[in-house]
Amino acid sequence: MSIGTASPPAFSDEEVQRLRADFPILQTQVNGHPLVYLDSGATSQRPLAVIDAERAFTTTLNSAAHRGAHTLAAEATLAFEDARTALAEFIGADEDEVVWTSNATEAINLVAYAFSNASIGRGGAESARLRLGPGDEIVTTEMEHHANLIPWQELAARTGATLRVIPLDDDGALRMDAAAELIGPRTRLVAFTHVSNVLGVVNPVEQLIAAAHAVGALVLLDACQSAPHVALDVHALDVDFAVLSGHKMLGPTGIGALYGRRELLEIMPPFLTGGSMITTVTTTEAEYLPPPQRFEAGTQRVSQAVALAEAVRYLQGVGMPRIAAHEAELGARLVDGLSALDGVRVLGAGIDLPRVGLASFDVAGIHSHDVGQFLDDAGIAVRVGHHCAQPLHRRLGVTASTRASTYLYNTADEVDAVIDGVARCIDFFRRA
Template sequence: MFDAAAVKRDFPILNQPGEPSLVFLDSGASSQKPQVVIDALVNYYSTANSNVHRGVYKLAVAADAAFDGTREQVAMWLNAPSSDEVIFTRGTTEAINLVASSWGRANLQPGDLVVSTLMEHHSSFVPWQMVAEEKGARFEAVRLTASGELDQDHYQELLAQHPKVVAFTHVSNVLGTINPVKEMTAQAHAVGAIVCLDAAQSAPHMAIDVQDLDVDFLALSGHKMLAPMGVGVLYGKRALLEAMPPYQSGGSMIRKVTLEKTTFANLPHKFEAGTPSVGDVVGLGAAISYLQGLGFADIARHEHDLAAAAIGQLNALPGVTVYGPGADVPRAGVVSFAVDGVHPHDVAALLDEKGVAVRAGHHCAQPLMRELGVTATTRASFYVYNTIDDVDRLVEGVRHAQRVFA
């Protein structure tokens, strides 16, 4: 049995004094941090801080061990064949920009097709749109069905035009839809396309196996999965990464620099120019250990239960519309909704008055907002520390908003 109340006690920010107590339902934007992650940061800066890959003194050796050890840990967590295929970035955005910029510029030609989808976060949409425009490639997006899933018929139509790359999200940050990544990837590979997966909304919430999914690239953010802001991961297949030119250049990523020519370091360092955020990487390691301790299967089940309760109770309120798939299918704990006659910002502000933190806005998914025919939605997103009581507080807050604007 998943004990969310016990988990909640591990998060200092959720246990601050004051009434009403904080109900945090914006983990889709960024999660809170457990004490072990905060301690990992303090511990690193108190006992091991120094720059990596350079020093011969004891502290530097400790920092190297912490940094490279976390890379091994990430590789095992994602079931990557080698830690050389794990590149630390600032986050999902930088990871996808790396692929779009490096792989995209080296491989896209005028007339090529880049396929995205209408449910993308801007970070998995704009980098590909920009490189397509720069290289004279076509940019198309898979449409959605009425229930907020990718229109697989439209996807097949686009695959028949032989795209070079398919870039899409594992889980919608607005609708909570879980896309059939393994099937879509196999179909993309069958027509010769590579796949770049945005796992920002999936990696924190479910087990990820990059070899099973068989994606070519996978990007994720630490801060959405209990780790500090400032660290993310790009996984990429070795053959692709080795053939790609560097993304940023400078320190750490070189083999030899002369006036005439610079040669580059091996993976993964070729793509890690400059000083990495080692403390944040160490924090990511602690976060992964914490989540593995809870168990990803149990986490996914817990969040589905919360989403199901929220969808059921919100749908029962007159004048409330819930977007995205129902709880009868596997879906993530992201629930977007509209309240008739109350603007999403007002819903969020009135929920805040009751101590409930939710997101309101376009969620960096303007093409999806347009598809839904709205400028904004209110979004509750659940995580390990949310309880069924939090769902009740959400629904009570929505009723409060309805009363104020009645």
């Protein structure tokens, strides 16, 4: 990961404008104003290359991958597997370590249910490493997206294991002193986010990974907010599992992925079962394919995978280090500009860690929905609410926040537009 080290220069204004030309939706107007799209943390926009790649597959190759012997099916299978290879290279994995899922939420649940199935004896002796029971512990953090919290709550309920939570300090940073105490001999899995979807900070992943592995625990990394924005190498980070969603990284909805170490995928009982993931079936039992196909039951998301591969190629062509540098500048501009407004509190502003181009904030006396509506009237799209992270908001003493999140196609002027919009919003409601 390149954040925190010397980085190349951010994009020039001319470079950003050239990038923006690749995204048709950015040329539209909303409520009579040019669209200022600052909600990429929820769903990013797609360049023409990605749109065209999915359309080309649909119009020339559409067929059932891994399910036919005719030419079209063979070509669809090749495109599907080429997409897997492209994503594997992008995240620093081997191609047989990448499992296609519908999204990151499904990927996390896949791991949770593999542990659960192993705990009731599925997978045989080989899966013993994944079995949980009373006395075992799962560790996550207080800043997690609900998708990286609720599956572990449910796994603990099914197995009798205990869920432990690393707390936050008053600024919102992980308390690493508490992490050192919580991760111990009983810990079997540590699951945490690489980049907070609320705070925008890059967590000290190397320390957490080292602490987990020191006690023999496995690590799952939620890379939804890092894979689109910084260079990611899962082998170099030494994580055991990682998850991501395509729609946050210029790709379509309905496609995500799980990375898993090959030796772990080989011992994991499947989550979803049915066609395409088996070798032999009788009326009483079945034998499963090796991973990753073991975890890809049913008709797969072939056109979406092809489109996501094109998104990966687009990001690689632009350059992840430069994207990170660009967003770091925009993120600092967001935090500084919003923090300077009277009555605005930027969540996590005091955390001394690298950050991506994202800031969530609370405006004293004005509900985040009102802030969002005011901005939307001016064509500025932001996210409002708890961002699927209620425990984090509760810890910081707010019920909701407004989130502005940038990407490679955003400009400094757009950041200034949201800062000015919030200032006008404050003035409007105070006068009202």
